[in-house]
Amino acid sequence: MKEKATSFDIAYMAGVSQSTVSRALRDSPQVNKETREKVQAIARQLNYKVDKNASNLRKQRSSTLALLLFEDPTTDESLINPFFLSMLGSITRACAKSGQDLLVSFQQLSDDWHADYEDSKKADGIILLGYGDYVDYEEKLAKLLAQQTHFVCWGADVLGHPEFTIRSNNWQGGYLAGEHLINTGHRNFAFIGNASEGSPEFSARYQGFIDALVKAGIDATQIPHFDAISTESAGDLATEQLLVSKQAVDAIFCASDLIAIGVIRCLKRRGIRVPEEIAVMGFDDIPAASFASPGLSTIQQDTSKAGELLVNNLLKLINNQPITDTLIEPKLVIRQSCGAAVGDSDAN
Amino acid sequence: MKEKATSFDIAYMAGVSQSTVSRALRDSPQVNKETREKVQAIARQLNYKVDKNASNLRKQRSSTLALLLFEDPTTDESLINPFFLSMLGSITRACAKSGQDLLVSFQQLSDDWHADYEDSKKADGIILLGYGDYVDYEEKLAKLLAQQTHFVCWGADVLGHPEFTIRSNNWQGGYLAGEHLINTGHRNFAFIGNASEGSPEFSARYQGFIDALVKAGIDATQIPHFDAISTESAGDLATEQLLVSKQAVDAIFCASDLIAIGVIRCLKRRGIRVPEEIAVMGFDDIPAASFASPGLSTIQQDTSKAGELLVNNLLKLINNQPITDTLIEPKLVIRQSCGAAVGDSDAN
DNA sequence: CTGAAAGCGCTTACAG
DNA sequence: CTGAAAGCGCTTACAG
Numbered sequence: 001m002k003e004k005a006t007s008f009d010i011a012y013m014a015g016v017s018q019s020t021v022s023r024a025l026r027d028s029p030q031v032n033k034e035t036r037e038k039v040q041a042i043a044r045q046l047n048y049k050v051d052k053n054a055s056n057l058r059k060q061r062s063s064t065l066a067l068l069l070f071e072d073p074t075t076d077e078s079l080i081n082p083f084f085l086s087m088l089g090s091i092t093r094a095c096a097k098s099g100q101d102l103l104v105s106f107q108q109l110s111d112d113w114h115a116d117y118e119d120s121k122k123a124d125g126i127i128l129l130g131y132g133d134y135v136d137y138e139e140k141l142a143k144l145l146a147q148q149t150h151f152v153c154w155g156a157d158v159l160g161h162p163e164f165t166i167r168s169n170n171w172q173g174g175y176l177a178g179e180h181l182i183n184t185g186h187r188n189f190a191f192i193g194n195a196s197e198g199s200p201e202f203s204a205r206y207q208g209f210i211d212a213l214v215k216a217g218i219d220a221t222q223i224p225h226f227d228a229i230s231t232e233s234a235g236d237l238a239t240e241q242l243l244v245s246k247q248a249v250d251a252i253f254c255a256s257d258l259i260a261i262g263v264i265r266c267l268k269r270r271g272i273r274v275p276e277e278i279a280v281m282g283f284d285d286i287p288a289a290s291f292a293s294p295g296l297s298t299i300q301q302d303t304s305k306a307g308e309l310l311v312n313n314l315l316k317l318i319n320n321q322p323i324t325d326t327l328i329e330p331k332l333v334i335r336q337s338c339g340a341a342v343g344d345s346d347a348n
Numbered sequence: 349m350k351e352k353a354t355s356f357d358i359a360y361m362a363g364v365s366q367s368t369v370s371r372a373l374r375d376s377p378q379v380n381k382e383t384r385e386k387v388q389a390i391a392r393q394l395n396y397k398v399d400k401n402a403s404n405l406r407k408q409r410s411s412t413l414a415l416l417l418f419e420d421p422t423t424d425e426s427l428i429n430p431f432f433l434s435m436l437g438s439i440t441r442a443c444a445k446s447g448q449d450l451l452v453s454f455q456q457l458s459d460d461w462h463a464d465y466e467d468s469k470k471a472d473g474i475i476l477l478g479y480g481d482y483v484d485y486e487e488k489l490a491k492l493l494a495q496q497t498h499f500v501c502w503g504a505d506v507l508g509h510p511e512f513t514i515r516s517n518n519w520q521g522g523y524l525a526g527e528h529l530i531n532t533g534h535r536n537f538a539f540i541g542n543a544s545e546g547s548p549e550f551s552a553r554y555q556g557f558i559d560a561l562v563k564a565g566i567d568a569t570q571i572p573h574f575d576a577i578s579t580e581s582a583g584d585l586a587t588e589q590l591l592v593s594k595q596a597v598d599a600i601f602c603a604s605d606l607i608a609i610g611v612i613r614c615l616k617r618r619g620i621r622v623p624e625e626i627a628v629m630g631f632d633d634i635p636a637a638s639f640a641s642p643g644l645s646t647i648q649q650d651t652s653k654a655g656e657l658l659v660n661n662l663l664k665l666i667n668n669q670p671i672t673d674t675l676i677e678p679k680l681v682i683r684q685s686c687g688a689a690v691g692d693s694d695a696n
Numbered sequence: 697c698t699g700a701a702a703g704c705g706c707t708t709a710c711a712g
Numbered sequence: 713c714t715g716a717a718a719g720c721g722c723t724t725a726c727a728g
Contacts, residue, residue, distance in 0.1 A: 004467065006721060017699045022723060025559035032697055047495065053405040054721035057704050064451075082635065085433045092454050100471065103412075104452045106440050119352065119397035121705095122449065147395065196644065232639075261639055268641075287430065293616075293641035324406055354705060365715045371708060380713055402705035405720050469721095 005046040013046075025050060056121070064101040065314060066123035067091055070130025070137075081230060081258065082286040083301070084129055087154065091127060098311060105255025118149045125150035125314045152314045153305065155201045163323040166309045170204035171257050173299040173330035177253050177281045178212025180297065184338045186251035186279055189213060190224040192238045192263060193255020202255040205283055205299075209253050224249065228259050236263025243270060250278055251338070257282035257289045260296055262281070264337065275339035285333050295335030302328050361394075362387050366622035372601040373398060380541040406470065413662060414471035415439055418478025418485075429578060429606065430634040431649070432477050436500070438655025439475060446659060466497045472661045473498035498619040498661045502654065503549045511671040514657045521647040521678035525553070525601050525629045528645065532686045534599035534627055537561060540586045540611060541603020549602040553631060553647075557601050572597065576607050583610025591618060598626055599686070604632035605637045605662025608644055613683065623687035633681050643683030650676050 007025070011018040022041035024031045031039075042048075056062045069084060084348060088104070090279065095102040103123055117123040126144070128151060130137075137156050144151050151164065158164040193199075196204040200300030206225075213220040224247050228234035236252060238260070242249065254260035267274050274280055274294055282289055282298035289296040305328050313323050355373070359366040363645050372387035379387075390396075404410045417432060419514055436452070443450040474492070476499060476591040478485075485504050492499050499512065506512040520528045529537065541547075545552040550622060554573075561568040574581035583602060587610070590597065602608035608630030611633050615622050622628055622642055630637055630646035637644040653676055 008721085018721090019700080019723080020698060022721095023698090026723090030697065035697080047467065049464065049469075050722050051405070052468045052470045053401045053410065054469075055723070057399070057405055057706085058721080059721045062706070082430075082433075085430075085436075088433075088452075089454075092452055096453065102452050103434075104438075104440055104450050105444065116397065119395065119400075120400045121397075122400045164406070177705090288636050288639045289641050291636045321562040356705080366705090367707080367716080368706095368714060371714090378713065383713080398704050405722085406705080406707045408720070470711090524728090534699070 066117040094311035126334035130151035171208035174205035174208025232262035235259035412428035414465040442659035476501035519556035522556025580610035583607035587614035627686040
């Protein structure tokens with residue numbers, strides 16, 4: 001029993017041809033019920049499993065999706081952004097649900113990954129996940145496009161192919177954040193996070209935020225803005241800069257929860273009370289947001305839906321089906337870091 | 349250029365046989381340098397990639413490892429234990445380093461996963477990761493054993509095959525925790541976490557802890573002990589029970605960080621100051637441990653080393669090499685949740 | 697409903 | 713150093 005059984009072994013035992021075994025195992029309706037059951041029984045008994053390599057080779061299909069996670073090279077080697085970790089979880093679940101296997105790989109932006117997975121037939125398509133400066137991506141995405149690789153990505157713009165991108169309605173999220181900060185009685189705002197063109201997601205959050213302020217009649221031309229990549233320490237550092245600048249601020253909207261946690265840490269260290277003196281609002285709703293003290297009010301991105309959309313849309317791409325749904329609506333999550341609402345209402 | 353090139357296309361273009369192409373592409377030394385370079389140049393130009401399905405089928409090797417993550421069915425669907433998430437990260441990295449692909453899958457303990465990945469030739473071996481009640485595993489592990497599947501697992505005992513398991517020295521970790529709690533001036537201890545035989549890891553931590561107390565001359569027969577699975581809410585609940593029991597306690601050792609975070613939350617809600625009135629010690633050193641307030645002192649498990657060991661040992665198993673190294677030494681991480689050390693020393 | 701045959705794209709003895 | 717050939721274990725027209 002050391003040797004694995006093949007479909008020929010089963011055919012021999014069942015007294016049928018190997019092609020019939022193959023059909024029976026795939027529940028083909030053109031196989032006699034009796035024959036099918038006999039074959040399947042023997043297969044079970046022999047603990048037979050179809051050789052994926054052989055069947056993939058023959059079918060020219062792998063039923064496998066590849067997930068490429070880009071790490072911001074600036075962050076700590078060992079830490080993965082918790083938001084992506086949670087995406088990973090939902091993608092894995094979505095794959096299982098659609099009968100796909102999932103190949104996972106981390107990549108530095110510098111790696112030469114383009115066109116590896118699908119070209120080597122290891123996967124039928126690729127899911128790209130990554131924060132950071134999207135400008136660096138463009139070249140790689142263009143190559144994938146040129147090679148007609150099937151792929152979808154989170155957040156990043158694919159020129160000429162908006163349907164390849166799945167993302168949260170970041171503008172809407174920023175808007176909700178602005179509203180909440182206003183509803184909790186704040187008037188002097190700051191924004192922490194990169195809002196350059198290299199960070200389209202953060203920019204959209206910023207814009208939504210500003211638009212909410214403007215809508216409320218606040219002069220948004222003077223909002224202090226400090227850059228930070230999505231890490232605790234960047235948020236901490238940016239807050240130091242903000243404090244040094246001596247601007248009157250009673251509320252900070254952060255482009256991500258990780259930044260917000262760093263902001264809170266800095267504020268606490270400086271003896272500034274959150275939310276009494278300065279309110280802090282995050283974005284993402286990572287698990288740590290609820291562990292933070294005070295609990296971080298934030299904008300939740302529905303990672304579970306995101307994972308499903310990523311997987312399902314990629315599958316549609318592979319099967320030449322049209323893609324329609326690519327936007328995910330964010331949700332306001334109110335905890336303690338922005339203080340009590342004065343006439344606030346939960347979105348949705 | 350829609351059709352993918354095969355080794356025959358390259359052979360034709362290079363004016364050599366297909367076998368020579370195959371050899372040249374794998375840097376075989378028996379191929380003339382000139383020929384090899386010509387072939388490789390053409391392959392690059394055509395963006396050729398070896399078809400993994402074909403080569404795996406022929407070689408009967410997939411260069412792929414499968415990671416099976418068991419979820420405790422009792423915990424929230426959408427959340428994965430952050431400790432395992434960090435393991436996932438280091439395993440992925442270790443795989444990349446050894447040129448292996450990684451197939452990731454979540455499993456409920458109830459799923460019928462045994463023998464799927466290797467039998468279907470999708471992976472050469474399996475890495476099992478999971479907390480929870482190991483008694484439930486036994487049957488499955490026995491089956492894997494019977495089918496001669498290559499596998500390693502984290503923490504769980506494999507009867508008769510200790511070399512299949514990689515784990516932290518949990519006893520040592522518990523001992524370090526006990527020492528630290530004593531060194532920070534505490535005398536009345538409690539333990540929160542399952543320490544039954546179904547949780548060998550937690551049990552070992554508990555035992556190390558008790559041994560440290562005994563060593564310090566403390567009567568450890570009366571240590572209150574409350575069960576909790578590894579979640580925040582279980583820790584919170586167990587703390588309520590502890591408080592209701594009215595036992596005099598000034599330090600709680602928790603079997604995991606997640607439990608500890610729940611304990612701290614409960615204590616805070618009850619107006620009990622940490623660490624002034626009750627010190628709290630965790631185990632794992634998940635990212636949230638440093639986000640907690642106060643910062644959680646804990647026992648760090650070296651996930652990066654764990655991931656490497658898991659991957660490397662599995663590879664050894666696959667290649668019939670002996671396995672020697674399976675234990676990982678834990679490390680004390682001092683933050684604020686146990687108060688100031690009076691003559692404490694960092695382990696290692 | 698079933699079988700014989702071709703072929704997916706490689707790797708690797710075997711022969712030269 | 714190179715080539716012709718076999719074969720890994722399937723799936724799927726094709727024929728009956």
